[in-house]
Amino acid sequence: MNDTIMKAFLEEKEVRVTNIRLSVMNYFYQHQYALSLTDLETDLDDIDRSTLFRTIRLFIEKKIVHEVGMAGGHTKYALWDIVMDENDNSCVHFTCLKCHHSYCFPNSPTPEVTLPNNFVLDQCEVIVRGLCDNCSI
Ligand SMILES: [Zn+2]
């Protein structure tokens, strides 16, 4: 993912392009698995914690990243697929029992759920646990 594509993507999401936002986005692109705030803080240590946090909140609001729920209430963050349908907020989140990395599989179908009257579905998050391709062999 080069800078030009990332800039165009941020602009399309009506997010003003800054070097910090580009670094954060680039960092997400370098990883196939979901990242915690601690991962971001550790590897992007030239950006202060509150700026990082604000950047993540903004990316969530603009549907650039989304939260991946973890056992124990921890939260990790994963990019929405750039080519993904804006209205489809559903994905499968896979956590590896061995290396504890979490992956987002937005293209994997999620089960259709039935909700009572007046309950409105926004996002369907299916949690799957197992061994990732690195750990299963
Ligand atoms: Zn693993």
Ligand SMILES: [Zn+2]
């Ligand atoms: Zn996801």
